Amino acid sequence: xxxxxxxxxxxxxxxxxxxxxxxxxxxxxxxxxxxxxxxxxxxxxxxxxxxxxxxxxxxxxxxxxxxxxxxxxxxxxxxxxxxxxxxxxxxxxxxxxxxxxxxxxxxxxxxxxxxxxxxxxxxxxxxxxxxxxxxxxxxxxxxxxxxxxxxxxxxxxxxxxxxxxxxxxxxxxxxxxxxxxxxxxxxxxxxxxxxxxxxxxxxxxxxxxxxxxxxxxxxxxxxxxxxxxxxxxxxxxxxxxxxxxxxxxxxxxxxxxxxxxxxxxxxxxxxxxxxxxxxxxxxxxxxxxxxxxxxxxxxxxxxxxxxxxxxxxxxxxxxxxxxxxxxxxxxxxxxxxxxxxxxxxxxxxxxxxxxxxxxxxxxxxxxxxxxxxxxxxxxxxxxxxxxxxxxxxxxxxxxxxxxxxxxxxx
Amino acid sequence: xxxxxxxxxxxxxxxxxxxxxxxxxxxxxxxxxxxxxxxxxxxxxxxxxxxxxxxxxxxxxxxxxxxxxxxxxxxxxxxxxxxxxxxxxxxxxxxxxxxxxxxxxxxxxxxxxxxxxxxxxxxxxxxxxxxxxxxxxxxxxxxxxxxxxxxxxxxxxxxxxxxxxxxxxxxxxxxxxxxxxxxxxxxxxxxxxxxxxxxxxxxxxxxxxxxxxxxxxxx
Numbered sequence: 002x003x004x005x006x007x008x009x010x011x012x013x014x015x016x017x018x019x020x021x022x023x024x025x026x027x028x029x030x031x032x033x034x035x036x037x038x039x040x041x042x043x044x045x046x047x048x049x050x051x052x053x054x055x056x057x058x059x060x061x062x063x064x065x066x067x068x069x070x071x072x073x074x075x076x077x078x079x080x081x082x083x084x085x086x087x088x089x090x091x092x093x094x095x096x097x098x099x100x101x102x103x104x105x106x107x108x109x110x111x112x113x114x115x116x117x118x119x120x121x122x123x124x125x126x127x128x129x130x131x132x133x134x135x136x137x138x139x140x141x142x143x144x145x146x147x148x149x150x151x152x153x154x155x156x157x158x159x160x161x162x163x164x165x166x167x168x169x170x171x172x173x174x175x176x177x178x179x180x181x182x183x184x185x186x187x188x189x190x191x192x193x194x195x196x197x198x199x200x201x202x203x204x205x206x207x208x209x210x211x212x213x214x215x216x217x218x219x220x221x222x223x224x225x226x227x228x229x230x231x232x233x234x235x236x237x238x239x240x241x242x243x244x245x246x247x248x249x250x251x252x253x254x255x256x257x258x259x260x261x262x263x264x265x266x267x268x269x270x271x272x273x274x275x276x277x278x279x280x281x282x283x284x285x286x287x288x289x290x291x292x293x294x295x296x297x298x299x300x301x302x303x304x305x306x307x308x309x310x311x312x313x314x315x316x317x318x319x320x321x322x323x324x325x326x327x328x329x330x331x332x333x334x335x336x337x338x339x340x341x342x343x344x345x346x347x348x349x350x351x352x353x354x355x356x357x358x359x360x361x362x363x364x365x366x367x368x369x370x371x372x373x374x375x376x377x378x379x380x381x382x383x384x385x386x387x388x389x390x391x392x393x394x395x396x397x398x399x400x401x402x403x404x405x406x407x408x409x410x411x
Numbered sequence: 412x413x414x415x416x417x418x419x420x421x422x423x424x425x426x427x428x429x430x431x432x433x434x435x436x437x438x439x440x441x442x443x444x445x446x447x448x449x450x451x452x453x454x455x456x457x458x459x460x461x462x463x464x465x466x467x468x469x470x471x472x473x474x475x476x477x478x479x480x481x482x483x484x485x486x487x488x489x490x491x492x493x494x495x496x497x498x499x500x501x502x503x504x505x506x507x508x509x510x511x512x513x514x515x516x517x518x519x520x521x522x523x524x525x526x527x528x529x530x531x532x533x534x535x536x537x538x539x540x541x542x543x544x545x546x547x548x549x550x551x552x553x554x555x556x557x558x559x560x561x562x563x564x565x566x567x568x569x570x571x572x573x574x575x576x577x578x579x580x581x582x583x584x585x586x587x588x589x590x591x592x593x594x595x596x597x598x599x600x601x602x603x604x605x606x607x608x609x610x611x612x613x614x615x616x617x618x619x620x621x622x623x624x625x626x627x628x629x630x
Contacts, residue, residue, distance in 0.1 A: 002523055008516075015508075016548060303471070304469065306491040405472040408503070
């Protein structure tokens with residue numbers, strides 16, 4: 002080991018005494034990195050949960066029609082036969098008005114084909130075990146739990162649904178009566194927006210509400226395991242679909258939302274990086290103090306034959322070692338906190354009696370976490386680079402010291 | 412290099428400091444040649460420029476005029492670790508590492524120490540009577556022991572020239588005597604030339620040649 006690395010280690014972790022200055026410097030980097038890991042993982046978790054909910058409720062690809070497809074049978078068969086497609090199911094959906102027990106809500110009515118929807122989505126997983134999607138008929142619906150609660154509707158109750166078609170009918174002085182449905186179950190997805198404003202019924206019920214005849218608004222598609230969804234989307238658009246239809250991956254369908262989410266994550270990362278930069282100033286400060294305290298030792302090193310650049314490397318190495326140690330400890334601490342994040346959040350919410358607020362404002366009942374390797378690598382690299390850069394000024398000052406002057410210093 | 416060949420040749424060394432408009436001439440014109448294996452002492456009053464001269468001879472400071480050669484070749488900082496050993500009044504041991512590691516530090520300047528260098532460090536520590544204290548930190552050693560470690564460190568790379576700047580200045584008389592005897596004996600054994608800067612007339616008398624620095628000149 003070159004002398005400057007040896008001495009860097011020895012100065013940071015001296016024999017026989019607690020390395021107080023080193024511990025403070027390392028702790029600063031550790032805390033900064035831990036916060037970065039926690040925040041990027043939680044933000045990544047939000048993205049991951051949203052992906053999970055989208056894919057599990059709408060499939061990986063959404064084939065949308067311009068307007069609607071009057072007869073989807075032929076195109077559905079073509080989509081199912083497209084290489085890479087594992088399953089496809091038609092849907093019709095739109096906003097409706099719901100009247101129940103004198104209360105009104107305006108949720109999204111999602112009409113699904115009960116025979117094929119579970120081959121594409123995992124909706125059944127979210128439905129209350131007392132009911133099932135297979136039990137849906139053209140006169141029944143399953144409501145999201147928060148919507149049912151807000152309307153005061155219980156399983157077995159009847160509700161009335163008005164579609165926007167009523168406006169068209171009114172223009173031509175026709176009377177359009179609301180459809181009556183029986184609530185046969187509720188479902189809980191875990192996303193506040195979906196849980197508070199969604200009704201699932203059959204695709205035929207949706208067709209009636211929107212006057213689509215046999216038509217549908219689109220087709221949800223699941224791709225085969227190992228298939229790239231973007232490749233399948235490209236294949237569908239190029240060879241399978243007519244010009245009036247277009248396939249979108251779940252990422253394209255939710256592009257704006259995901260962009261905002263990613264932007265939030267990037268801004269958070271940028272802002273929190275300042276914690277690491279502040280920690281780097283702490284490293285710089287400690288090393289500058291070290292240069293002053295060890296001025297005569299630096300002079301001695303020169304007298305022993307050390308080159309100025311090796312003296313500089315000794316201090317840069319110390320900053321690097323602090324950076325690496327602090328970063329590794331920070332990653333460990335970050336993952337440790339992430340492991341108990343829900344206990345912490347629920348504990349705090351319980352103490353403040355705000356469990357419902359958490360769900361209402363943050364969409365999820367649990368704090369999600371998903372650490373992307375790229376985020377982790379970026380955090381680790383940035384932290385080590387910034388910490389090492391913090392050693393440059395002390396290193397420069399140490400290298401500038403002339404041995405004879407350093408040895409004379411008091 | 413054989414005994415008698417010059418290891419140090421200083422010719423017309425001058426050093427002055429500027430204090431406002433005043434020019435303080437510390438060394439006017441110093442000529443000094445030290446042969447291999449020779450021991451030379453330099454005495455002088457406080458402020459006479461002894462330490463300044465030693466720093467010039469060690470290449471730690473630059474002269475305003477004159478030339479300096481080590482072993483017949485111009486003195487260069489890059490040759491210092493191989494050619495020179497230096498002992499200072501204030502020991503200057505590295506506090507974070509033990510006595511043995513301090514001695515090995517001189518070898519580390521050249522390359523990562525192997526078994527040969529470790530054996531040499533142990534041998535030197537034995538020669539200065541510190542085998543039992545090899546794993547002690549500088550703070551656990553007395554002043555005399557620290558200076559003995561510094562002497563062992565100065566001899567670690569088997570230098571041809573050892574420069575000692577008031578090595579007994581921080582020691583009591585008895586300990587100082589012990590250190591000087593040891594320093595002279597080690598230099599004799601290893602054939603290392605010695606330039607000893609000291610106040611102590613008795614210590615200076617033990618060297619082969621005694622010089623006095625007066626008015627910026629050696630005599």
